[in-house]
Amino acid sequence: MAITGPSCDEDGSVRISRRGFLRASAAFSLSLATVGAGALLRECGQLTDDAPPFPVEGVPAGRASSLIDYASLDPRNPVNFASPLNLPRREGGLFGILDASSTPIDLVARRHEVELVPGRRIDAFVYQVESNGKTYLNPVLRANKGSLLSVRLVNSIGEETIVHWHGLHVDWRNDGHPIYAIRDDQSYSYSFTLQNPGAAYWYHPHPHPLTGRQTYLGLAGFVLVEDEETLDLGRQLDLELGVTDIPLAIQDKRFDDRGNLTYLSGPQEQFSGFLGDVVVVNMAINPALDVSTRLYRFRILNDSNARTYRLAFARGSEGMPFYLIGTDGGLLARPQQVREVFLSPAERVDVLLDMSALDEGDTVFLKSLAFDPMHGEMADMGEMQPEDEAGGMDDAQQDQTMGGMGQSRLREGEEFYLLRLAVRTRVAYDKAIPETLAGFVSIDTRSAGVRPFTLSSSTMQWLINGQRFEIDRTLFKVERNSTEVWEVTNDIVSMPHPMHLHGFQFQVLGRRNSPRQTQVLAIDEEMRLPTDLGRKDTVLVWPGETVRIAVDFSAAFPGDQTYLFHCHNLEHEDMGMMVNYQLI
Ligand code: C2O
Ligand code: CU
Ligand code: CU
Numbered sequence: 365m366a367i368t369g370p371s372c373d374e375d376g377s378v379r380i381s382r383r384g385f386l387r388a389s390a391a392f393s394l395s396l397a398t399v400g401a402g403a404l405l406r407e408c409g410q411l412t413d414d415a416p417p418f419p420v421e422g423v424p425a426g427r428a429s430s431l432i433d434y435a436s437l438d439p440r441n442p443v444n445f446a447s448p449l450n451l452p453r454r455e456g457g458l459f460g461i462l463d464a465s466s467t468p469i470d471l472v473a474r475r476h477e478v479e480l481v482p483g484r485r486i487d488a489f490v491y492q493v494e495s496n497g498k499t500y501l502n503p504v505l506r507a508n509k510g511s512l513l514s515v516r517l518v519n520s521i522g523e524e525t526i527v528h529w530h531g532l533h534v535d536w537r538n539d540g541h542p543i544y545a546i547r548d549d550q551s552y553s554y555s556f557t558l559q560n561p562g563a564a565y566w567y568h569p570h571p572h573p574l575t576g577r578q579t580y581l582g583l584a585g586f587v588l589v590e591d592e593e594t595l596d597l598g599r600q601l602d603l604e605l606g607v608t609d610i611p612l613a614i615q616d617k618r619f620d621d622r623g624n625l626t627y628l629s630g631p632q633e634q635f636s637g638f639l640g641d642v643v644v645v646n647m648a649i650n651p652a653l654d655v656s657t658r659l660y661r662f663r664i665l666n667d668s669n670a671r672t673y674r675l676a677f678a679r680g681s682e683g684m685p686f687y688l689i690g691t692d693g694g695l696l697a698r699p700q701q702v703r704e705v706f707l708s709p710a711e712r713v714d715v716l717l718d719m720s721a722l723d724e725g726d727t728v729f730l731k732s733l734a735f736d737p738m739h740g741e742m743a744d745m746g747e748m749q750p751e752d753e754a755g756g757m758d759d760a761q762q763d764q765t766m767g768g769m770g771q772s773r774l775r776e777g778e779e780f781y782l783l784r785l786a787v788r789t790r791v792a793y794d795k796a797i798p799e800t801l802a803g804f805v806s807i808d809t810r811s812a813g814v815r816p817f818t819l820s821s822s823t824m825q826w827l828i829n830g831q832r833f834e835i836d837r838t839l840f841k842v843e844r845n846s847t848e849v850w851e852v853t854n855d856i857v858s859m860p861h862p863m864h865l866h867g868f869q870f871q872v873l874g875r876r877n878s879p880r881q882t883q884v885l886a887i888d889e890e891m892r893l894p895t896d897l898g899r900k901d902t903v904l905v906w907p908g909e910t911v912r913i914a915v916d917f918s919a920a921f922p923g924d925q926t927y928l929f930h931c932h933n934l935e936h937e938d939m940g941m942m943v944n945y946q947l948i
Contacts, residue, residue, distance in 0.1 A: 430621040431484070431621060431622055431623050432481060432484075432619050432620075432621060432622075432623050434641070434773065437481065437619075437642045437649055437650065438641075438773075438774075439642065439643040439650055439774065439780040439781050439782070440774070440778070440779070440780045440781070441781075442729060442781050442784065444650045445650045445651065445652045445729075445781060445783070445784035446650065446652055446784075447482075447648045447649055447650060447651050447652065448648065448651065448652065448653075449610075449645065449646055449648060449651035449652065449653040449783065450646040450647055450648050450651075451606045451607070451610065451646070451653075452504045452586075452605060452606040452610075452611060453606055454606070455498065456495075456498035456499055456500045456503075457499070457500065457501065458501045458502060458646075458647055459501070459502055459503065459504050459585070459586075459611070459613075459646060459647075460498065460499075460500035460501070460503050460504065461503070461504045461506055461605060461606060462493060462495060462500050462503040462504065462505055462506065463506055463507070464505035464506060464507040464511075464513055464515075464587070465507040465508055465511030465512065465513070465558075467495065467514075468514040468515070468516065469493055469495070469505070469513075469514065469515045469516070470493060470494070470515075470516050470518055471491050471492075471493055471515050471516065471517050471518065471527065472491065472492045472493070472518040472520055473489065473490075473491055473517065473518070473519055473520060473521050473525055473527075473569070473583060474489070474490060474491075474492055474520040474521060475487060475488070475489060475490075475520070475521060475522070476488055476489060476490035476492070476501070476582070478490075478582065478647065480617065480619075480625075480642075480644065480647070480648075480649055481619065481623050481649065484622075484623035486623060486624050486625060487624070487625075488581050488582040488625065489521055489578060489581040489582040489583045490502055490582050490583065491503070491527075491567075491583055491585055502582070502583075502584060502585040502647075503585055504585065504586045504587075504588055504605075504611060505567070505585065505586065505587045505588070506587075506588045506590070506605070507558055507587070507588075507589060507590070508558070508589070508590050508591065509558050509559070509560065509561065509562060509589055509590065509591040510557065510558060510559075511557070511558055512555065512556070512557055512558075513554065513555070513556055513557075513558055513587075514553075514554070514555045515527070515553070515554045515555075516551050516552070516553045516554070517546070517551060517552045517553075517554065518551045519546050519547065519548055519549065519550055519551065519552075520548065520549070521548065521578070521583075522548050523548060523571075523574065524545040524546060524547050524548070524571045524574070525545060525546065525569045525571050525574070525578060525583075526540045526541075526542060526544050526545040526546060526552060526569065526570050526571050527540050527552075527554070527567050527568070527569060527570070528540030528541075528567065528568060528569070528570035528866075529554075529556075529565065529567050529587065530565055530566045530567060530568060530710060530864075530901070531560065531563070531565035531566070531587075531692055531693055531712075531869065531901045532556070532558065532559075532560055532565050532587065533559050533560055533867065533868060533869070533919070534554075534556040534867075534921075535556070535919075535921035535925055536867070536921075536925040536926050536927055538554045538555070538556040539866055539867065539927065540570045541570070541866075541926060541927070541928065542570055542571050542572035542575075542835060543835055543836070543926075545570075545571040545572070558589050560589055560693060560694070560869070561589070561591055561593070561594075561693060561694035561695070561802070561899065562589050562590045562591035562592075562593060562594030562595070562694060562695070563589055563594070563690055563691075563692065563693050563694045563695070563712070563714070563899075564586055564587075564588055564589075564611060564663040564665060564690075564712050564714065565586070565587040565588075565589060565692075565693075565712075566584060566585060566586050566587060566613075566665055566667065566710075566712075567584070567585050567586075567587055568583060568584040568585075568667065569583045572833070572835055572938070572942075573937075573938035573939070573940070574938070575934050575937055575938055576627075576628075576638065576669050576934030576935050576937065576938045577627055577628075577938075579667065579669065579934055580615075580617070580625070580627055580638065580669050580934070581625065581627075582647075584613065584615075584667045586611050586613070586663075586665065588605070588611070588663070593695055593801065593802045593803075594695065597689075597695070597798065597801060600795060600798055601659055601661070601716070601795050601797070602793075602795055603661050608658065608659070608660050608661065609660075609661040609663070610653075610660065610661065610662050610663070611646075611662075611663045611664075611665070612645055612646060612662050612663065612664045612665065612730075612783065613645065613646055613647075613665045613667050614643065614644075614645050614664065614665065614666050614667065614668060614673060614707075614782060615640070615643075615644045615645075615667055615668045615669075616639060616640030616641070616642065616643050616644065616668050616669075616671045616772075616774070617640040617642050617643075617644050618638075618639075618640040618641055618642065618772060619642065628935070629771065631824060633771060633935075634935045634938075634939060635824050635826075635935070635939070636670070636739060636859065636935075637669060637670025637671075637859075637933040637934070637935040637936060638669040638670050638934070638935055639669075639670060639671055639771070639772035639774065639775075639776055640668070640671070640772055640774070641772040641773040641774040642774075643774075643780065643781075643782055645782055645783050650781070650784075651783055651784070652783070652784040652785075652786055653783065653784070653785055653786070654786050654788040654789075655719060655728075655785045655786065655787055655788065656719075656787070656788065656789040656790065656791045657719055657720050657721075657722055657723075657724075657787060657789070657790050657791055657793065658718075658719060658720050658791050658793035659716055659717070659718045659719070659720060659793060659795065659797070660716070660717050660719065660785075661689075661714070661715070661716050662714075662715050662716075662717065662730075663690075663712065663713075663714050663715075664707060664712060664713050664714075664715065665710075665711075665712045666707045666708060666709050666710065666711055666712075667709070667710070668709055669709065669933070669934040669935060670709060670776075670933045670934065670935055670936075671709070671776060672706060672707065672708040672709070672735075672737075672776065672860060672862070672904065673706070673707045673732040673782070674704055674705075674706050674707075674732050674733040674734070674735045674777075675704060675705050675706075675707050675713070675730065675731075675732060675733075675782075676703060676704040676730075676731055676732075676733050677717055677728055677729070677730055677731075678728065678729050678731055679722075679726065679727070679728050679729075683703050683704070684703075684717070684728060685701050685702070685703055686701075686702060686703075686715050686716060686717045686718075687699040687700065687701055687702070687715060687716040687717075687718075687797060688700045688701075688702050688705060688713060688714070688715055688894050688895065689714050689715065689716055689797075689801055690712075690713070690714030690801075690898060691711075691712065691713060691714070691895055691897070691898030691899060691900055692711060692712050692869065692898070692899060692900045692901045692902060693869035693898065693899030693900060693901055694802060694804075694869075694898060694899045695714070695801040695802035695804075695898070696801055696802070696804065696897050696898045697800060697801060697802060697803070697804035697897075698799060698800055698801060699716070699797050699798075699799075699801060700887070700894040700897065702894050704733060704885070705893075705894065705895050706735075706882065706885075706893070706895070706904060707895075708860065708862035708902065708904035708932070709862045709902075709932045709933055709934065710862060710864055710901075710902040710932035711862065711895070711900075711902045711903075711904070713895060716797060718797075719785070719787060720793045722787045723787065723790075724787055724788060724789065724790055725787065726786075726787040727784060727785065727786055727787070728784075728785040728787070729781050729782070729783065729784055729785070730781070730782045730783040730785070731779070731780065731781045731782055732778075732779065732780055732781075732782060733779055734777060734778060734779040735777045735881055736777055736879065736881055737775070737776035737777035737859075737860075738859060738860055738879060738906055738907045739776060739859045740856075740857050740858060740859060740907050804898075806871065807847060807870075807871050807914040807915070807916045808847065809847060809849055809873070809914045811847065812846075812847040812848050812849045812914065813846075813848055813849070814848070814849045814850075814851055815840070815848050815849070815850050815851070816850075816851045816853070817829055817850060817851065817852045817853065817929075818830070818853050818854075818855070819852065819853065819854040819855060819858060819861050819863075819905060819931070819941075820855045820858065821855065821857075821858060825939060825940065826861070826931065826936045826939055826940070826941035827941065828929070828930075828931075828941060828942070828943050829943070831943060832939075832940035832941075833930070833940035833941070833942040833943060833944075834940075835944075837944060838926060838944045838945060838946045839943040839944060839945060840943075840945050840946075841945065841946045841947075841948050842917050842945055842946070842947050842948070843917070843947075843948060844917055844918070844919050844925075844947050844948065845917060845918050845919070846917050847914065847915065847916050847917065848914075848915050848917065849873065849912055849913070849914055849915075850870075850912070850913050850914075850915060851910060851911075851912050852903075852905050852910065852911050852912075852913070853905075853909070853910040854905045854906060854907050854908060854909050854910075855907065855908070856907055856908040857907070858907040858908075859907060860904050860905065860906045860907065861904070861905050861931045861933060861936065861941070862902050862903070862904045862905075862931060862932040862933060863902065863903055863904075863905055863911075863929070863930070863931055863932070864901055864902040864928075864929070864930055864931070864932040865901055865902075865915065865927075865928075865929050866927040866928040866929070867917075867919070867925065867927035867947065868901075868915050868916065868917060868919075868927075869899040869900060869901050870899070870900055870901070870903075870913040870914060870915040871899065871900065871913065871914045872892055872896035872897075872900060872903055872911060872912070872913050873890060873892075873912040873913060873914050874890030874891060874892060874911075874912050875890065875891040875892060875893075875896070875909060875910065875911050875912075876891065876909065876910040876912075877908050877909050877910060878891055878906060878909050879906050879907070879908070879909070882906060900913070902932055917947060919947060924946055924947065924948050925946065925947040926944050926945070926946050926947075927944070927945055927946075927947060928942055928943070928944060928945075929942070929943050929945055930942030930943070
């Protein structure tokens, strides 16, 4: 069956006209079962066929004979949480801790087989480093502030890519702007000084418009920067990286019946952003970790393509308070006791959980609480539904598109679990959380100009100030060493957009017209959330909301710099919800 609506751009993106979408949407839902998800995207080079077909001995394809038992992977069922959590280790391996300040690193982006579902080896991507006879996959790059990072990216994934150092203040040649994307077999050298405060930053691909797909297939890792204050905190609380100080990277994935990763099913899903129905923490499905009765630090990164989490710790049905001590770009001035935090794509939170009052045998879950996803655009897209042109889609047809091939079985805003913490050993622990964590200087905005941004949509496009990304077009200029206030307003009929700034961290000044579910979490008159108190590079802007941020554009890099401001819903980004700005 031919899909006639969308076509491929030369750049490999799926181009859809409005009318094309109407037809395509119907064609997609009706043809998925026969054509297979991703056929169109494959045509457009967004999915590859190189992965050898899975050996399926004597099992005919089709839903009834699925090799994947979704019930056993469903994150809504706490019983499913049993696989060991992958922890960063000095010995290397997955998330191995690599001291990045001492030696130049060859970071090879390559194809790699992973076994996410037991017994199913599938094709994915990974960053690999060989160092001192050890192999690291998606290594945790650990370095002290002020040290030099020298990384050579080697591209072996068979398509263009580039690495972006998310959250780090670097010049644009080191920033991984998509204009610097390299082809297969080429390499790109990065060299920069780590100027950022101690915090968990991360690295991921940034070729346009392939960021979503490559990140989804596995390319992402942490950069852990330490400084005086974070090292001090580690000593005071007796924390050890990989043991009691644990980086957690949360992603959601989706499998087809044969256990292969599936990505976008079509334009409609790209428009809202990809949602998986299996939750993967540190590359393990539904993990569990044995803990002892003491305090733990979790540095949580949401490296999902589009899913937002409302994180909380719970013991049975009871929520457990925890301490927010840091955000995207460093420690807070003081710990904030909280019971939940929203974490949108690309955001990080640094939290402390005290389990010293628990008993052996107790279980604590890190979970995502239910929330209103505010994906209002779907309701408003009634006119976009294919009814009139294709006779509509009945429930049965809609059902056919669910699951591995169509949409996610796990809706945005549903409640589910992420990680089981099983208290196994009793230890004596008497360290107290310090009252002050870091010197935190607020950005002085008295002489700052205000720059307004609007986030909106039109004909299956997401727009920033009415514009769609063009790689060589700069939307505005910012004077170096100036301070600006950016006022980002999201349309009322929209969906939440996690807006991310390259080049600089910012501070949230305030929120207006926030939805109820975040208003109730506000801690001051500016309606800021606890997570707004720290240095940020990504901030979630809810439909109808205006978020004001302050940016100090001090930079010592010589020459003009081109940076990005974009939505970190990676499908939105790849669709062009991104702008260039120039620092002059
Ligand atoms: Cu983490 Cu431009 O992105
Ligand atoms: Cu970034
Ligand atoms: Cu968005």
